[in-house]
Amino acid sequence: MIGGTAGEGVDLPGHLFAKLCMHAGLRLHGNGEFYSVIKGYNNIFQIRVSENPVHCLLNKFDLVLALDEETTDRYLSDIVPGGGVIYDPEVAKLKKQNDIKLFPIPLREIAKEKVGLDLAKNVVGIGAVIGLLDYPIDILRDLLIKTFAKKGNEIVDKNIAAAQAGYDFARQKFGRDFNYVLKSIADAPKTFMANGNQVISMGAIKAGCKFVSEYPMTPSSSILHTMAKHARDYNVSVNHVEDELSAINMAIGAGFAGARSMAATSGGGFALMTEAVGLAGMVEVPVVIVEVQRPGPSTGLPTRSGQGDLRQVMHASQGDFPKIVLSPGNHEEAFYMAFEAFNLAEIYQCPVILLTEKYLGEGSVNLPFLDTSELKVNRGKLLPDNKIPKNFKRFADTASGISPRTVPGQKRGAHTASSYEHREDGYFTEEIDDCNKIHERRMRKMETLEHVLPPVKLEGQKDADVTLVCWGATYGPAYEAMSWLKRNGVSANLLHVKYLLPLQPGIGEVLEKTKHPILVEGNISAQLGGLIAEKVGIEIQDKVLDYSGRPFTPDAIAEGVIKLIK
Amino acid sequence: MPKTIKDFTDPTGKPNWCPGCGNFGIETALKQAMVNLDLDPNNVCLVSGIGCGANSPYWFSTYGLITLHGRPIPVATGVKLGNHELNVITWSGDGDAYGIGMGHFIHGMRRNANLVYIVGDNTVYGLTKGQASPTAKKGTITPSTPFGTPDPGINPLALALSVDCSFVARGYAGDLPHLTKLLEEAIKHKGFSFVDILQPCVTYAKAQSYDFYQDKTYNLAEFGHDVTKKDAALKKAFENGKKFPIGIFYKKDREVYEDTQPQFAEGPLAHQDISNVDILPLFEQYSF
Ligand SMILES: Cc1ncc(C[n+]2csc(CCOP(=O)(O)OP(=O)(O)O)c2C)c(N)n1
Ligand code: SF4
Ligand SMILES: [Mg+2]
Numbered sequence: 001m002i003g004g005t006a007g008e009g010v011d012l013p014g015h016l017f018a019k020l021c022m023h024a025g026l027r028l029h030g031n032g033e034f035y036s037v038i039k040g041y042n043n044i045f046q047i048r049v050s051e052n053p054v055h056c057l058l059n060k061f062d063l064v065l066a067l068d069e070e071t072t073d074r075y076l077s078d079i080v081p082g083g084g085v086i087y088d089p090e091v092a093k094l095k096k097q098n099d100i101k102l103f104p105i106p107l108r109e110i111a112k113e114k115v116g117l118d119l120a121k122n123v124v125g126i127g128a129v130i131g132l133l134d135y136p137i138d139i140l141r142d143l144l145i146k147t148f149a150k151k152g153n154e155i156v157d158k159n160i161a162a163a164q165a166g167y168d169f170a171r172q173k174f175g176r177d178f179n180y181v182l183k184s185i186a187d188a189p190k191t192f193m194a195n196g197n198q199v200i201s202m203g204a205i206k207a208g209c210k211f212v213s214e215y216p217m218t219p220s221s222s223i224l225h226t227m228a229k230h231a232r233d234y235n236v237s238v239n240h241v242e243d244e245l246s247a248i249n250m251a252i253g254a255g256f257a258g259a260r261s262m263a264a265t266s267g268g269g270f271a272l273m274t275e276a277v278g279l280a281g282m283v284e285v286p287v288v289i290v291e292v293q294r295p296g297p298s299t300g301l302p303t304r305s306g307q308g309d310l311r312q313v314m315h316a317s318q319g320d321f322p323k324i325v326l327s328p329g330n331h332e333e334a335f336y337m338a339f340e341a342f343n344l345a346e347i348y349q350c351p352v353i354l355l356t357e358k359y360l361g362e363g364s365v366n367l368p369f370l371d372t373s374e375l376k377v378n379r380g381k382l383l384p385d386n387k388i389p390k391n392f393k394r395f396a397d398t399a400s401g402i403s404p405r406t407v408p409g410q411k412r413g414a415h416t417a418s419s420y421e422h423r424e425d426g427y428f429t430e431e432i433d434d435c436n437k438i439h440e441r442r443m444r445k446m447e448t449l450e451h452v453l454p455p456v457k458l459e460g461q462k463d464a465d466v467t468l469v470c471w472g473a474t475y476g477p478a479y480e481a482m483s484w485l486k487r488n489g490v491s492a493n494l495l496h497v498k499y500l501l502p503l504q505p506g507i508g509e510v511l512e513k514t515k516h517p518i519l520v521e522g523n524i525s526a527q528l529g530g531l532i533a534e535k536v537g538i539e540i541q542d543k544v545l546d547y548s549g550r551p552f553t554p555d556a557i558a559e560g561v562i563k564l565i566k
Numbered sequence: 567m568p569k570t571i572k573d574f575t576d577p578t579g580k581p582n583w584c585p586g587c588g589n590f591g592i593e594t595a596l597k598q599a600m601v602n603l604d605l606d607p608n609n610v611c612l613v614s615g616i617g618c619g620a621n622s623p624y625w626f627s628t629y630g631l632i633t634l635h636g637r638p639i640p641v642a643t644g645v646k647l648g649n650h651e652l653n654v655i656t657w658s659g660d661g662d663a664y665g666i667g668m669g670h671f672i673h674g675m676r677r678n679a680n681l682v683y684i685v686g687d688n689t690v691y692g693l694t695k696g697q698a699s700p701t702a703k704k705g706t707i708t709p710s711t712p713f714g715t716p717d718p719g720i721n722p723l724a725l726a727l728s729v730d731c732s733f734v735a736r737g738y739a740g741d742l743p744h745l746t747k748l749l750e751e752a753i754k755h756k757g758f759s760f761v762d763i764l765q766p767c768v769t770y771a772k773a774q775s776y777d778f779y780q781d782k783t784y785n786l787a788e789f790g791h792d793v794t795k796k797d798a799a800l801k802k803a804f805e806n807g808k809k810f811p812i813g814i815f816y817k818k819d820r821e822v823y824e825d826t827q828p829q830f831a832e833g834p835l836a837h838q839d840i841s842n843v844d845i846l847p848l849f850e851q852y853s854f
Contacts, residue, residue, distance in 0.1 A: 235832060246670055258648060283631065
C-alpha cells in the first residue's frame with residue numbers, strides 16, 4: 001500500500017508497482033481511496049498481488065510505502081506480522097516494532113539530492129520497494145522510459161535516477177532484510193490492466209458503440225475519458241456536453257438515428273436523466289446508461305463506493321415501461337455485460353442500465369486477453385431496407401411485444417415516435433383500447449426477456465451453513481469470504497444476482513434449499529433484500545450491510561457473518 | 567416529378583391547432599421550403615419538444631420524434647450526429663426553448679451542429695393554457711401572473727448573437743412567402759440555424775395578434791441590413807417592441823460540430839459496420 005498526502009502523488013508509484021507485478025506474470029487488484037479534494041488529505045493506493053486471480057482487496061498490508069506521517073499513524077496497525085513499512089524519518093518518527101520491519105529511508109532528501117525535486121520522493125520510494133523485494137531494477141527502468149517517453153529525455157532521466165537512488169539505498173542499508181520477494185512466473189499468460197470503467201468502455205467499443213455523450217461525474221468520468229481517448233481509433237463520437245439532461249437526450253437521439261449509444265454517470269447525474277429514461281422507454285429507442293454508484297444521498301461521498309442506487313435506477317421515471325438493469329460482479333463480467341447491454345438495448349428497444357460502483361469502476365485488475373470469439377452483435381428487429389413492408393407500422397402489436405424498427409433515412413420506414421401515448425402507426429391516441437393495447441405490448445417485452453434470462457447460479461459447496469446473497473462488485477469480497485469462513489469452521493456458498501430488472505429467475509428455488517441466507521449489500525436499507533422479498537416472497541432476515549463508502553473486504557464479511565450465527 | 571406539399575404531409579390526421587393559430591403558417595412554410603429544396607422526406611427528421619407547435623411531427627410524412635419539454639436540441643443533435651446525412655429540423659415553443667430548455671439553447675448554438683432550430687414565439691405557454699412564456703413583456707397578465715409578470719421578457723436574438731450563433735433570424739408566421747424563403751436559407755446554412763418565429767396565439771395571447779404584428783414587422787433585407795455585421799444585428803435585435811424586423815440578422819461561416827470529429831468522415835455513424843470490431847489492439851495497449 002502506498003499512502004501520502006493528496007498532491008504528493010500516490011497514483012504514480014501505485015501504477016508503476018502494478019505494472020511491474022503484471023510484468024512478473026502475477027495477477028493483481030488495485031484501488032485508490034481518495035478524499036474528494038485535490039490537495040491536503042491522506043490518500044492511499046492499495047495493490048494486492050497473487051499468482052492466482054485476485055478477487056478483492058484486503059485491509060491488511062504486507063508492505064507500506066508511507067509518503068506522509070498520517071499514513072503511518074493510520075495504517076501501521078494494519079501491517080501483518082513480518083510485514084514492513086518504508087517511511088521517511090524526516091516525516092514520521094517510528095518506535096521499534098516487535099513484529100514489523102521498519103525501513104527508514106530519507107526519501108525527500110534523496111529526491112532533492114539526486115534530481116533536485118522533493119516531489120520525486122514517490123519514485124525514490126518505488127525504487128526502494130523494488131530493492132527490498134529483490135526485483136530487477138532494469139524492468140522498472142524500462143517502465144519509466146515507457147511512462148515518461150512523451151515528456152522528454154530530461155524527465156525520463158530524472159525519474160530513472162530517483163528510482164535507482166531509492167533502489168541502491170534500500171539494497172545497501174537493508175540488503176535482504178525483508179521476507180518477501182517479487183518473482184517472475186514463467187509462461188504466465190499476457191495480461192492487460194484496466195479499471196472497471198475502462199473494461200466497460202472496451203466492452204462498449206467491442207459492441208459497436210458509436211456515440212457517447214457524458215457530463216463528468218466522479219466516479220464515472222473515466223468512461224468519458226477512456227472513450228474519448230480511443231474515439232478516433234474506433235470511430236466513436238464522444239461528446240462532453242452541457243449537463244446530464246443533454247447527455248441522455250443526445251444518446252437517445254443517436255440511438256433513434258441507428259447508432260449504438262451510451263451515456264455514463266453516477267447517481268446524481270442519473271437523477272437528472274430520469275425523465276429521459278422514460279422517453280427512451282416510450283419511443284422505444286435503444287440506449288445504454290452506465291451508472292457508477294457512489295454513496296448518496298445528494299452529493300454524498302463523491303470519491304467513495306456504495307450500492308445505494310439500485311432502487312433509483314429500477315424505478316427511474318414515471319409510469320411503467322420496459323427497462324433493464326444489470327450489474328456485473330467483477331471486471332471480466334463487466335466487459336461481457338457491457339457488450340450484452342448493447343444487444344439487449346437493441347433487441348428489446350429500451351433503456352438498459354449497467355449499474356456498477358466506484359469499487360469496480362475505479363478499481364483496477366489485470367486480466368488475460370478476453371475471449372471475444374463468441375460475442376455476436378445482435379440488432380434485434382432493426383429492418384434491413386429490403387424488408388420494410390409497404391404499410392410499415394413502427395409500433396406494431398406482436399406476440400413478443402417487440403415491434404419491427406426502422407431508422408431515419410430508410411425508405412418506407414418513416415414514422416413519428418412520440419413521447420405521448422400512441423397507436424401502432426405512431427399517431428397519438430387517447431382511446432382506451434388503443435392505449436391499453438400498446439401499454440400491454442410494451443410491457444410484454446419484459447416477459448419475453450424474463451423467459452430467456454439465465455437463472456441464478458449457486459457458487460461454492462452445495463449444502464452450506466450459510467448462503468451469502470449479493471449483487472454487483474460485492475461479489476469479489478463475498479466470494480473470498482467463503483474461504484475465510486471456512487477457516488473459521490463455517491461453510492458458505494454464494495448467490496450473486498446479475499440481472500436486477502427483470503429480476504433474474506431461480507432465486508426462490510435456490511433460497512428455498514439453503515439453510516441460512518445472509519444478505520451482503522453496500523447500502524443501509526438492503527435494497528436487493530427488499531426486491532427479493534417483493535418478487536420472490538422470501539424475506540432474508542440476516543444482513544451484513546456496509547454503507548461506509550469503503551469497499552467490502554472478505555474478512556469483514558466473514559466477521560459479520562460469524563456474529564450473526566453465533 | 568416535382569414534389570408538392572402533399573409529399574411532406576402525413577395523411578393520417580390534420581393539425582389540431584386552434585383555427586387561426588400561427589403554427590399553421592409555420593407548418594406550411596416549412597413544408598414549402600422542403601418542396602423548394604427538393605428534400606427527400608425519408609431523409610428528414612423533425613424533432614420537437616412538448617407544446618402546441620411541438621405536435622407538428624404528426625402531420626409531416628418525414629421521420630419525426632416528439633421528445634420532452636425542453637429537450638429537443640440535445641435529441642436533435644444526437645440524431646444529427648448519429649446520421650449526419652439527415653436533414654434535422656428542430657421545432658420548439660418559446661417555453662421549450664427559452665424556459666426549461668434554455669441551457670441547451672445556449673450550448674446548442676455554441677456547438678454549432680448543422681441543424682435547424684425553429685422556435686414558435688407566441689409569448690405564452692399555449693399547451694398548458696396560456697401562462698406567460700419567457701418572451702412575455704414585463705407586466706403581462708396571465709393565469710400564472712394575475713398581477714403581471716414581474717420579470718422582463720428575454721431577448722432571444724440578442725442572446726443568440728452573444729454566443730456567436732452562426733445563423734440568427736426572425737420570421738413571422740403571418741408572412742408565408744418571406745418565412746418560406748427564410749426557412750430555405752436556414753436549411754441550406756451549414757451550422758446551427760436559429761429562427762425565432764413571431765407566432766400569433768389567437769387563444770391566449772390576444773395582444774400579440776396578426777393585427778399587432780402586421781404593420782410592425784418589416785423585412786431587414788429591404789433596408790440594406792448587412793448580415794455579416796454583428797453590431798448592426800445586435801442593434802436590430804434590440805429594436806423589439808415598436809418594430810419587429812424580420813429576416814436574417816446575422817450569418818457567419820463557422821466550423822460545424824461534425825467537422826471537429828474525423829469520426830464522421832467514413833460516413834454516418836449509424837451506417838458504420840459494427841459486426842466485428844477488433845478489440846485486440848486495445849488489450850495490447852493496456853498490457854505492459
Ligand atoms: C418537465 C415538464 N414540465 C412541464 C410540462 C408541462 N408543459 C407542457 S407544454 C408546456 C409549455 C409549452 O409552452 P411553449 O413551449 O411555449 O409551447 P406552446 O404550447 O406555446 O407552443 C408545459 C409547461 C411538461 N410537459 N414537462
Ligand atoms: S393555444 Fe395558441 S398556440 Fe396553441 S394551438 Fe391554440 S392558438 Fe395555437
Ligand atoms: Mg409558447
